[in-house]
Amino acid sequence: MEQKIALVTGGNRSIGLETARQLAQQGVHVIIGSRRRGQGVEAAMQLQLQGLSVETVELDVSSRNSIVAAADEIARRHGRLDILVNNAGILGDAPGSASQQSVSDWRLVFDTNLFGVIELTQALLPLLHKSPAGRIVNVSSVLGSISLHATPGALDAFKNISAYNVSKSALNAWTLHLAYELRDTAIKVNAIHPGYVKSDMNKGGGELDIPTGARTSVELALIGSEGPSGSFSHLGETLPW
Numbered sequence: 389m390e391q392k393i394a395l396v397t398g399g400n401r402s403i404g405l406e407t408a409r410q411l412a413q414q415g416v417h418v419i420i421g422s423r424r425r426g427q428g429v430e431a432a433m434q435l436q437l438q439g440l441s442v443e444t445v446e447l448d449v450s451s452r453n454s455i456v457a458a459a460d461e462i463a464r465r466h467g468r469l470d471i472l473v474n475n476a477g478i479l480g481d482a483p484g485s486a487s488q489q490s491v492s493d494w495r496l497v498f499d500t501n502l503f504g505v506i507e508l509t510q511a512l513l514p515l516l517h518k519s520p521a522g523r524i525v526n527v528s529s530v531l532g533s534i535s536l537h538a539t540p541g542a543l544d545a546f547k548n549i550s551a552y553n554v555s556k557s558a559l560n561a562w563t564l565h566l567a568y569e570l571r572d573t574a575i576k577v578n579a580i581h582p583g584y585v586k587s588d589m590n591k592g593g594g595e596l597d598i599p600t601g602a603r604t605s606v607e608l609a610l611i612g613s614e615g616p617s618g619s620f621s622h623l624g625e626t627l628p629w
């Protein structure tokens with residue numbers, strides 16, 4: 389069997405780097421997407437020193453030019469892609485409540501967390517269709533769950549990162565639309581919640597360690613033909629949309 393090839397966006401640090409490590413430990417050849425070339429090279433070298441099969445590509449998911457260049461590069465180097473982990477994400481420069489967060493910050497967050505995912509996935513779909521079993525993992529958040537936001541008290545402590553939450557709700561909805569569109573193909577598309585993880589994003593907060601935070605992405609990236617498409621889960625547990 390040919391070695392699987394995966395791209396992990398935002399793979400230079402935190403949950404993305406650990407996802408790259410765990411996938412490579414499972415025998416996958418991993419391309420680390422990093423918007424800063426130097427950090428991608430450093431991350432790749434760190435994993436290569438552990439004997440893992442890893443390379444890097446410069447990729448800013450909020451830039452069309454960068455997406456096109458990265459997709460061309462992957463096509464040239466490998467001619468196909470088996471796994472796409474849309475991991476890169478941001479909270480925003482100045483998070484706030486629904487009416488207070490500036491529209492420019494909403495745009496910034498959506499450019500990375502939603503439009504970047506859509507544009508990159510569209511650019512890579514031709515390569516994913518060349519895989520016998522393409523897998524797309526959209527790294528969402530339980531904070532994107534509209535059902536939980538509609539449940540009084542459930543997520544009150546997190547209402548002050550409004551654009552982030554809504555961007556993940558939109559990402560969840562898009563996941564379902566894409567999974568439906570691809571239902572008769574070999575490609576499966578799923579959304580995951582990594583958990584509340586002690587990563588850079590949480591600045592010292594969080595409950596789970598980073599290796600545990602990467603586990604759900606890795607699990608959904610490696611599902612077999614019997615696995616789900618159009619699901620939303622965390623460590624094997626289905627989450628409410």
Ligand SMILES: NC(=O)c1ccc[n+]([C@@H]2O[C@H](COP(=O)([O-])OP(=O)(O)OC[C@H]3O[C@@H](n4cnc5c(N)ncnc54)[C@H](OP(=O)(O)O)[C@@H]3O)[C@@H](O)[C@H]2O)c1
Pocket residue numbers: 397398399400401402403404422423424427447448449450451474475476477478500504527528529530581582583584585586587588589590594
């Ligand atoms: N941590 C949690 O508790 C938690 C919970 C739920 C969901 N998530 C989701 O899990 C994913 C990873 O989160 P994390 O905690 O690892 O975040 P993090 O520590 O802030 O790391 C974010 C990663 O995304 C990259 N990134 C940001 N914007 C990018 C862009 N435009 N193009 C390419 N890469 C970009 C960053 O690159 P730079 O190094 O260049 O900044 C970094 O590699 C995100 O989608 C996040 O929303 C996290």
